[in-house]
Amino acid sequence: MVDINIQTTISPYTQQPVCTRPLLSESELDNVIAESVKAHKSWKKVPLEERVAIAEKWLTEFENISDVACEDLSVQMGRPISQCKGEINGTIWRARHMIEIATEALAPIPQAKPEVEGVEKWILKQPLGVVAVLSPWNYPHLCLVNAVVAAILSGNAVIIKPAPQTPSPAERWVSTWQSAGLPANVLQVVHLTQERTLSQLCQDQRIDFISFTGSVPGGRAVQQAASQGKGFKGICLELGGNDPAYVREDADIKWTAENVVDGVMFNSGQSCCAIERVYVHSAIYDEFVKEFVEVAKTYKLGDPSDSKTNIGPVVSVASAARIRKQVKDAVEAGAQIVLDESHFPEAKEGTSLVGPTVLVNVNHSMELMNEETFGPVVGIMKVDNDEEALQLMNDSIYGLTASIWTNPTDPQSLAAFNHLSTELECGTVYLNKCDALDPSLPWHGWKNSGQGVSLSHLVYDAVTHKKGIMKRVEVKDVYEKK
Structure with missing residues (x-):
């Protein structure tokens, strides 16, 4: 009893x-x-x-x-x-x-x-x-x-x-x-x-x-x-959050992919400020998705006491089931999985071990893109310009953080960042950084x-x-x- x-x-x-x-x-x-x-x-x-x-x-x-x-x-x-x-x-x-x-x-x-x-x-x-x-x-x-x-x-x-x-x-x-x-x-x-x-x-x-x-x-x-x-x-x-990242046309693809993957996967995605939505400029979209998947494949899922493990279980079997249902529902609505759990031997249905999962062909009608996932899962969308990215990033009931990835040495790119940072509806905006708090800055969420x-x-x-x-x-x- x-x-x-x-x-x-x-x-x-x-x-x-x-x-x-x-x-x-x-x-x-x-x-x-x-x-x-x-x-x-x-x-x-x-x-x-x-x-x-x-x-x-x-x-x-x-x-x-x-x-x-x-x-x-x-x-x-x-x-x-x-x-x-x-x-x-x-x-x-x-x-x-x-x-x-x-x-x-x-x-x-x-x-x-x-x-x-x-x-x-x-x-x-x-x-x-x-x-x-x-x-x-x-x-x-x-x-x-x-x-x-x-x-x-x-x-x-x-x-x-x-x-x-x-x-x-x-x-x-x-x-x-x-x-x-x-x-x-x-x-x-x-x-x-x-x-x-x-x-x-x-x-x-x-x-x-x-x-x-x-x-x-x-x-x-x-x-x-x-x-x-x-x-x-x-x-x-x-x-909670459903935090977006926007990868501009001039971003360094390899370096950005490595950092954004970390922003998605660290702590098994169980962070209020984890990246959950990624918008990539159409000029580099295919190459970025390919690099992103290759980086995510290198993660070792498993026993948290093993020093070689760099992604552990989510908090419960119930949480894992909820995450997997989000993915399943997105696929049934037309999303395509480009990295699924089968790549990770430890990931098993009915357990709390959820493998990194990457989806494309997603849209904002899917819960995966409009609600918090709180797991090692991300949807990636193609955009044609800054204004389209801005509209999609703000199309959320959440407003915790947002990150923009671009060339910081280019004046036009910095000007674009400055414009986007003032228009984004969230408490923290990052340039070439994500999933981080600085104690000198207020931690504050907008909207829900x-x-x-x-x-x-x-x-x-x-x-x-x-x-x-x-x-x-x-x-x-x-x-x-x-």
Whole structure:
């Protein structure tokens, strides 16, 4: 009999249980929130320089657990062990930037205009209180940086509710922050049912801000739950994508194919900003497709613990079945497969091992091209010019990222990029790059890809109250009479 009070994580590769966690009851979660409220009241009084010093020490503590953190990722979410260190290093790099900008981002902002004689004015940034972070399984460490670091440095207490697939990363964050000197209960982790997450955590009046990373339906559920609770709270939703790439006529075919394939296939395509649609100029279309397929064929699908594997399973058998159905439906609607799973011996129907798949003769009536696939699958379309590419790239309910591949040494190509980048309806535009976040830039989705901002100095605005201060000082004539 299944214990409904226990959460079990199933290995994407072996389909066997790898860990369990007790799920909190209503009263237990109530106590956690109360502890967070209490911790915030003392933490907000700690000088910013001391908070920064603890965060800097945390970087060292986190780096010290790199090996075990990599094992967690490979076992719990199925990423090839050879690629796990990249997330750990990226977490440190991303977090270090957020720590380095904290002092400036949280500093009072003097206001000189409009000038008012005898009045000094400035804007203060003060912590919200308790921040709930609902984190995903696909990049469990990197996504925690997006909101947690700024929230803690701003003086908030944070409660992390991790995805059931990857419970360990959030727990390791709590232990390493505590080792670095973070006071008890400033950062806590809870394991909850989906129902309790929505009906209690998201609706609790003591939760001041929610950061959610996940699917569009999940984001809608969180937003609705938050609106049904007492009072108002801020919310940031980092949701799905169906991100396009456009390969212009003057792009280097071999180099671009290698990079775009990586943008499609890395993490088995399980990234909100993975490339899922590719538009190629007709002048180089045939040659590009041929090169793209040859690069994709070199991938080794299999056991994530094997150092030679560079593409592992998708997260579940159910996810694999959904991906394969998208491909099947596209073929029935007229798409042609130019690289199928038969090239990869480990790929088998009914398993979570999905081989890289490339389709042509696709169009926007197909779910493959208009919905998120979240797998190692891509459709490639031919276009005749920049404007056709732009129209197709914007023809989506999503708007997370878009990439343009062209010759950066040619002034006309750069001008074309500049034009396209202003017209694309998405939060991030890349030139000759894809599937990447830079902590100095805001991470922000348009349309159904989300709302709110994480990373950059802007996230510090999201997790703080703003307070206007006006100090009238030139009143000597009043007080000198006394």
